[in-house]
Amino acid sequence: MKYFIAFALIAAVCALAQAQEQTCQVDVQSACGQTANGGVSNCNARYAAIGHLEPKLQDYIQLQLKKSYEYLLLATHFNSYQMNRPGFQKLYQGLSDRSFDDTIELIKQVTRRGGSVDFSKAHDKGVAHPPEVHLNELESLARALDNEKELTNGAIHVHTSATHGTTQNREHDPEMAHYLQENFLSKQAESVRKLSGYANDLSKLVTVREPSLSVYLFDEYLQKQ
Numbered sequence: 001m002k003y004f005i006a007f008a009l010i011a012a013v014c015a016l017a018q019a020q021e022q023t024c025q026v027d028v029q030s031a032c033g034q035t036a037n038g039g040v041s042n043c044n045a046r047y048a049a050i051g052h053l054e055p056k057l058q059d060y061i062q063l064q065l066k067k068s069y070e071y072l073l074l075a076t077h078f079n080s081y082q083m084n085r086p087g088f089q090k091l092y093q094g095l096s097d098r099s100f101d102d103t104i105e106l107i108k109q110v111t112r113r114g115g116s117v118d119f120s121k122a123h124d125k126g127v128a129h130p131p132e133v134h135l136n137e138l139e140s141l142a143r144a145l146d147n148e149k150e151l152t153n154g155a156i157h158v159h160t161s162a163t164h165g166t167t168q169n170r171e172h173d174p175e176m177a178h179y180l181q182e183n184f185l186s187k188q189a190e191s192v193r194k195l196s197g198y199a200n201d202l203s204k205l206v207t208v209r210e211p212s213l214s215v216y217l218f219d220e221y222l223q224k225q
Contacts, residue, residue: 045114049162049173054115056161057106060154061117064103067147071096073133074140087222088137095144095191099151102184109179137215138206141199148195152188155180198222 023042075092078085107117135143162177205214 045112047114048175049171050113050115050176052171053158053161053173053176054110056158057110057115058117060158061103061106061110063151063154064099064106067151068096068099068103070131070133070147071099071144073131074135074144077133077135078137078140085137085219087219087225088140091222091225092140092144095147105183109176113176137218138199138202141195141202145192145195145199148188148191152185152192155184155188159185 071092075089075096077083078088078092110117133140159177159180162173162180164172202215202218205211205218208214
């Protein structure tokens with residue numbers, strides 16, 4: 001029993017020493033010494049689970065940027081003289097601006113936590129081919145609703161990783177989970193609810209014999225939102 005206790009104490013001391021070697025204070029003491037040449041690599045803003053969240057956040061940033069581009073194309077489509085739907089143009093321009101602003105805020109959050117975002121690397125969430133945007137009004141609402149659900153699922157994926165960690169690394173990241181909850185999940189839920197309502201309302205309006213007037217009035221309604 002004595003040998004076991006001694007072994008446990010030695011292991012604890014070794015673990016403590018290894019943890020101290022990975023601190024900013026040790027780096028600074030080494031860098032300021034007479035024979036310093038190692039730098040202060042541990043003096044950074046990284047902590048908790050940012051290591052395994054960083055690639056997931058990068059993918060989500062790419063997804064936000066892609067959706068901003070798609071919404072911008074939809075807004076341009078409905079702003080043309082052929083379509084002439086200023087209400088739909090306003091809706092999609094707003095969604096495009098929101099996704100772009102969310103991209104900027106996510107980049108700030110990653111860098112604030114000591115991470116970085118590399119746009120030189122190809123990602124599966126990037127824009128490979130221009131999306132089809134020559135859609136009618138109802139089709140465009142269905143596309144927008146699918147986009148919002150995809151953005152919501154992306155935020156949930158990162159939030160779940162921040163909350164539960166991974167099988168290899170059980171570190172949690174409450175700060176990142178709280179950030180996503182406050183700034184994305186609630187907002188995405190409201191966006192999904194709004195677009196699903198628009199799609200269902202318009203689907204009923206276009207079932208009449210002459211739907212042109214109904215679509216025109218619905219577009220006027222969107223202009224006032």
